Amino acid sequence: MRRLLIAVLCVLLVASPTAAAQSETPGRAGVPLTVMSYNIHTGIGVDGRLDLARVAADIAAAGADVVGLQEVDVHWMARSEWRDQAAELAAAVDMAVYFAPIYDLDPAEPGKPRRQYGLAVLSRHPVVAAENHWITRLSTQVPNPTPEPAPGFPEVVLDVRGERVHVYNTHLDYRADPAVRRAQVTDMLRVLAEDRGEARVLLGDFNAAPDAPELAPLWTELVDAWAVANPSSPGPTYPATAPAKRIDYVAAGYPARVRDSRVITTGASDHLPVLAELTVTRRHGSPWDGPLPDHRLRYGTAHQAGLAAEHVDRLVPDVEAGVLASPRAFPGGVVLAARNGVIVRHAAVGDALRYGHDGAELPPDQRIPMREDTIFDVASLSKLFTTVVALRLVERDLIDLDAPAAGYLPEFGQNGKQDVTLRQLLTHTSGLPAGLVLGSYPTVEQRLAAVYAVAPRSPPGTRYVYSDLSLIVLGKVLERVTGRSLPDLVAAEVTGPLGLRDTTYNPPQELRPRIAPTQHGGARGLIWGQVHDSTSWYLGGTAGHAGVFSTARDLAVFAQMLLNGGRYGDRRVLRTDSVRAMTTNWNAAIPGADRGLGLDVNKPAFMGLLATPYTVGHTGYTGTSLVIEPDSRSFVLLLTNRVHPTAAGPPTNPYRHAVADDLARAVLER
Structure with missing residues (x-):
């Protein structure tokens, strides 16, 4: 979290129920956590009726500990009778609430509450902190909108029986063109990166199928709960009357691990909610x-x-x-x-x-x-074999990972690479490109010379690019230092001892x-x-x-x-x-x-x-x-x-x- 919105919490949080304070059974490996993502369509069901009680009944019946709600009106317009849907639902299910407006407009009449529309997070566990992050949006409230940063990506930090869990809730752009969704995913990943290593749960209506290219970067950070629990089932969530596509999600990252997931049948909204059972593993260091x-x-x-x-x-x-x-x-x-x-x-x-x-x-x-x-x-x-050989030489003080590679292989130091270290080669932060086409060079010596002559694409240590060239250079450093070929080194240091x-x-x-x-x-x-x-x-x-x-x-x-x-x-x-x-x-x-x-x-x-x-x-x-x-x-x-x-x-x-x-x-x- 970049900052804590304590003032907002004081206004919007209702008392957390006593169940959240109950102690965990001694000796358990993790803490159970049931989460739900629910686009409530402002409480309007498939029959066209506004009925928040049906939404509350769905949440209560599911037994969810945390719920991410999308399409929530707070004094927004006549369709929801100008009601505060976030507060009403929280009271109905006896949960704390954090509301994150996407739009925050002046009241329709002087003296009335501000008109707001956005997302909410409900929780049975104590809320430690919350923030409404900004991500790219294409507004529906102005003519001829252009993509620009706007609020509406809430993050709530929960105390789940002694474990901190970061819960995020999102509603991605609905348009056919994926450009805005692609930008939103990039923005969300930037926020998620701040809490890497902590338990992270992302809830939301992504408005895209699981294999959509714009969602692919998310799956490098989190796992799709439905895909993990039901790999052979499509799990469609929209439209509720005849579900044909899965666009509503629960995603999680260690130490929050997926145990099960299901889609709940309901007519309370035009979306079907998704429920996931997670376990938050208790950690004790690496x-x-x-x-x-x-x-x-x-x-x-x-x-x-x-x-x-x-x-x-x-x-x-x-x-x-x-x-x-x-x-x-x-x-x-x-x-x-x-x-x-x-x-x-x-x-x-x-x-x-x-x-x-x-x-x-x-x-x-x-x-x-x-x-x-x-x-x-x-x-x-x-x-991995090259790496083990390198570490064997480090143990013998034959090389230093923080020393420039050019100190061992001078011909590599040309074209601005004189400061690239062995550690940067091993972590793919050397600045070298991913690879190099060598077929036009007639001899191995000329091909290696071409590798050594490559100019860096970025200053060393500033950017990650997975680079075969980095490990090629490292292998040649090992050969130069020892006077032995890489196959001989791998045989002597790794495959021989291990049989x-x-x-x-x-x-x-x-x-x-x-x-x-x-x-x-x-x-x-x-x-x-x-x-x-x-x-x-x-x-x-x-x-x-x-x-x-x-x-x-x-x-x-x-x-x-x-x-x-x-x-x-x-x-x-x-x-x-x-x-x-x-x-x-x-x-x-x-x-x-x-x-x-x-x-x-x-x-x-x-x-x-x-x-x-x-x-x-x-x-x-x-x-x-x-x-x-x-x-x-x-x-x-x-x-x-x-x-x-x-x-x-x-x-x-x-x-x-x-x-x-x-x-x-x-x-x-x-």
């Missing part, structure tokens, strides 16, 4: 800072891992859904999930090879089925039958057993950003090593403080750019319900992903061949999200 486990992986049951079996059983069907989708998301995949060192699911679905050297689909008897030990080009998961026998660069020909092919096309034909990433390929298949081939089982050992604080069995790969540095969010000052050293941090877009401020992981362009959630000591891997035979297919994130949700639910409902 799990990476506390005692870490010392597990060796073993196969076992959901019960042995402390997981709910019904959700573990969803993992394989949710991956199979990608194989069976039309269009197909990927020919095949391998999923592996574990908790407390127990692998509860390790399964393969679909095909590793489905398309031949001419790009045509093969007959079933010529395909190669996916296996649990299929070897994948893991693409950008390679960055990762199937993890390598440029795999030998004899492993080809176990390798999942990737793309077909161009001069390279069917890429099979060679790195898919063209930049890495032009650099010999061994670059800091891509080039590693591995299996789900090997990557599981790598993930467990991190969860163990850098140790696996009797081998220590990293010091515990190095793991803490690797998993710390170094980009907290840059909204939406959460990154550790080489790792993504808190990315709901692919981490789903596992996303917390401490969750780490990474994705790979070929269709791979790893998510590690330290508080529950769990992780999930999804390896697919989604670029076989083309990279033009559907996105993989929905399936990454689904398996992460399955594991999160298995933890939450154990």
Whole structure:
């Protein structure tokens, strides 16, 4: 919150009910919270009658603790009989209220109350603070309006049995042109970013479908409660008489986690309200800072891992859904999930090879089925191996992450890059562009020279741009300092100590039958057993950003090593403080750019319900992903061949999200 509107609260808050002050049952892992989003259409139902009592009855019957109301009149006009709908509803359901006007106009007659229209938040829990934020709006109250900042995005901070919860309520622009909604989402994310790390719940009428491009940035910060709870159901909310589209939402971010969601049938408005049951997890600092486990992986049951079996059983069907989708998301995949060192699911679905050297689909008897030990080009998961090698050298005082990269690799210091540090390379804040086309340079040396000559696009440390070039440069720093190749360093520092026998660069020909092919096309034909990433390929298949081939089982050992604080069995790969540095969010000052050293941090877009401020992981362009959630000591891997035979297919994130949700639910409902 940027400021507290205490004076407004004193006027608008009614007494909080005693239920909110009841203590939580000792030993519970979280605090339950039921929230509702309800566009009340100013109390006018589908029958055209104004009847606030019906709205109040819906709220009371739902048992909601917090309600976000849209289209609320306060002495606005004759349609609502000039009544204060916010105060009346609050009194009817015995809840506190904060009203946030979008429009605040002079009274119709002298001496009458001001005319207001906007949104309200009702709460059974004590309200600590509230603010009516401004976002872009296209006014309906003036002729020829232009988009400009206006109020009507309320934020209410609640004390939910000792836990602070930020509740926001919104009503996005209704017009077909998404431009204003796009600007509103940007504005809301700026407000939400101020409270990152706190429990955040966004309620509202978004006037757009869940897959609308303008809403996509929201799903990088929050999860859509309905989509999490009912992934196979459309859940339409409008119009109430014959619901055809879902435009009303509850969205949440850790430590507020979704348990269930439903749409309520009613005729009290032209919208149907959405209810969600959440759990606000009680936090005790970063799990990476506390005692870490010392597990060796073993196969076992959901019960042995402390997981709910019904959700573990969803993992394989949710991956199979990608194989069976039309269009197909990927020919095949391998999923592996574990908790407390127990692998509860390790399964393969679909095909590793489905398309031949001419790009045509093969007959079933010529395909190669996916296996649990299929070897994948893991693409950008390679960055994690480069990072671990870098931290090993830090531990030996061979490099300093806060020293300029040019101090180790002088040729990189040209064109204004002399101050770029190794830490900035690892956190993608170096100012380097995302990539560089290298095919026009005839030799590896000339290609590297082109990388070193690239001019920064922004001053180092000021902007986040996910950059393959950053990790390419880091890999070359490691080679220069040690006099050894990156594959040799990864073998000596990571794969050798961990016993990762199937993890390598440029795999030998004899492993080809176990390798999942990737793309077909161009001069390279069917890429099979060679790195898919063209930049890495032009650099010999061994670059800091891509080039590693591995299996789900090997990557599981790598993930467990991190969860163990850098140790696996009797081998220590990293010091515990190095793991803490690797998993710390170094980009907290840059909204939406959460990154550790080489790792993504808190990315709901692919981490789903596992996303917390401490969750780490990474994705790979070929269709791979790893998510590690330290508080529950769990992780999930999804390896697919989604670029076989083309990279033009559907996105993989929905399936990454689904398996992460399955594991999160298995933890939450154990």
